[in-house]
Amino acid sequence: MKSLKSLIGAGVAVAMIASLAACGSSSASGKTELSFFANNTQDLYQPIIDAFEKKNPDIKIKFSTTNGAQAGYQQTLQTRISGGQLADVYVAPPEQLNDLVKNGVAKDLTDESFMDRIGDTNKAQSTIDGKVYSMSVTAWTNAYAYNKDLLAKAGYDTIPETWDEFIDMLKALKDAGVDKPYLEPKAGLGALVEGWIGYDSSKQSKSIDQQIGDGDSTFAKSYTKYYKEWAKLFSAGVMGSEVTGLADDQVRSEFAAGRLAVMPSGYWDVKTFKDAGLNFAFGRMPMLHKGDTPFAPGSADSGYAINAKISGKKLEAAESFLDFLSSEEGLKLIQDNLGLIPATKNYTPDIDKTFTEPYDLYLKTGNVYLNTLGWPTSGRSALRAETFAQLQQVALGSITPAQATANLDTKLKTLS
Template identity: 25%
Template structure:
């Protein structure tokens, strides 16, 4: 009987124990999730290494101060892990756990709502970010010394109520990615400086049997990105009125900017008339793979695509140019200081240590290392390195101020999705006149 009771007790304990399985290894399991994070071909490799490297870094944390670094950018996991390793070597009492989960933005929002904001996190400054600041989740970095490292152009863009909450490390530029070798192959020696020249070049490509554009329109997030670049280049003097009306939900399809929207829509339709077949059915991963393998000469996109394209084809000879305006003087590009931005939780237990790490990350030496590895132009003072792919665009447009901030920074997430759907509708209906109407609803109804 006693034996029976003992066995029953042991079994009860064992069963009860299983209820708590997994409760004690939150950070490790969260990091490991990033191993299966990407459902995409292009980021699978880096995501897998994310899991490995995160697991390595969490090896022995006994007696150390542990800082959680929540990363939303799957393509830079390896770069971050290298920098973290360097920092941990220099600071043996600090252990930094890198977490890159699936659907990171949703996870971060949920964690903030449950008052569990990670110590350090990457973020893309926008109207949504300001809501997070207003809700009290983000630390004020103004007097930490971190912002002394960040260029005035970058930090002034994202001041909120006169204070700094985000340490911008790199720019994101958007425009046309072009394959230099295919330009040479088609006999095009100078880049187009006007929209008409671009269209002529498209004809030249067609005659040479090369698909001029690779366009992806399956995801609204991507068609929204295409809209950003066209808005920067096509709205001219009407841009600010449009942007104010769009973000203020007071857009009017009969207003003066409507005709600019219509002519912009016509240009977008011209572009897809020179694109591969099945634009609507092509997702960004497939478009990236096709562009990387030389199936098309140009692709609209941002600098975030550099890592995906070069990992698919390390030998590709490509660079970025702006979408040409009606005249060379009209040409503008889209740039966004904040592609890589670090923030610190307002209620972090290790705030002092987190500040020290972010300060170290924004130091000229580390920022240069980051820029060389990742490729995007840097927002950090004193970093001169600019990758070859962006050099012309950076020198001629970003540094000369011929750029606008990505228009959707001031749009709500709902508006971004609706605007992307309006572009899909444009590609599907091929009706430039209806576009202003659809876009108006997209902004006013969301």
């Protein structure tokens, strides 16, 4: 859901980690060197690292990241684990946490004092067999970013409540001369489907995706109706197959340039859009029916994990780093620099006014949903990537929504 920008090459990052491994626990200056592998850029993390090093002058953070979006990070993380080059502290995606624990590379954080600051929802996502293995300090939700000036051309001042009303608005925007009323990136197609599934799941004892994961249902039985609704974007002519070739940054650039009226986004884009000088806001993601409780894709964010294989001063430094990240100072820096929303017991975030509506609708209520959390722990990342791949084929007109969901069932069988 959240893309990465201006990242260094994976080869450079691997070389950096390799050199760290050779250095041992201390640098020539006598400081403890702590390697940190994250799924965002160094320019965004550097103010956080600088503040930590100022408070801990005996510790030096060696940062690395990788190319691509979240899926690219996860692949590189697995490669580093296999090659014995895992950093001392790293971001642990919830989809991979079970495998990280099985591989013995995630330290048990359950009884660490800083974990007392972490909310139950975030802890639950980081828990395997009753123990907490990562420290998730923020939460995310998708929302629709919209250009107020472009919407005004069609007589709208906010996002409609229902999907059909939203489609009608996009048609009106096109009729009013807005060339690009709505776009989704290729790695985020079907952006609001999870919200629909989340609401329908909230009325059942077990989520729809948990039913699929447990074998009580299938993608074909459960997802087809949602994919058919999403495909109205193409039959109505308000989004074209060109989205199958658009990366996150390309869609974001179109919006920042003032050419795109609506896009799926999140709090992490607030600064970018403000810097672009846009007259914008973030609004709801329309539900299928009038009166449906608003839900959106979202969850606790990936947590920070400590490599279970480190010890001594390195381990002490790693624990100090997580303690800082979950402190009030650290959380404010995370919000200000990474554009993430803290969700802990010890800090109340100041939310930018452009994001008030989705924050109140989704994060304050807890009405967020992430489909992968219901799927079997092995292969979650691959299956999520497959959902986007199948929707790309729907967008191209190569397959129907029903064929897409049947293909997801086939993929799921290969992962079990």
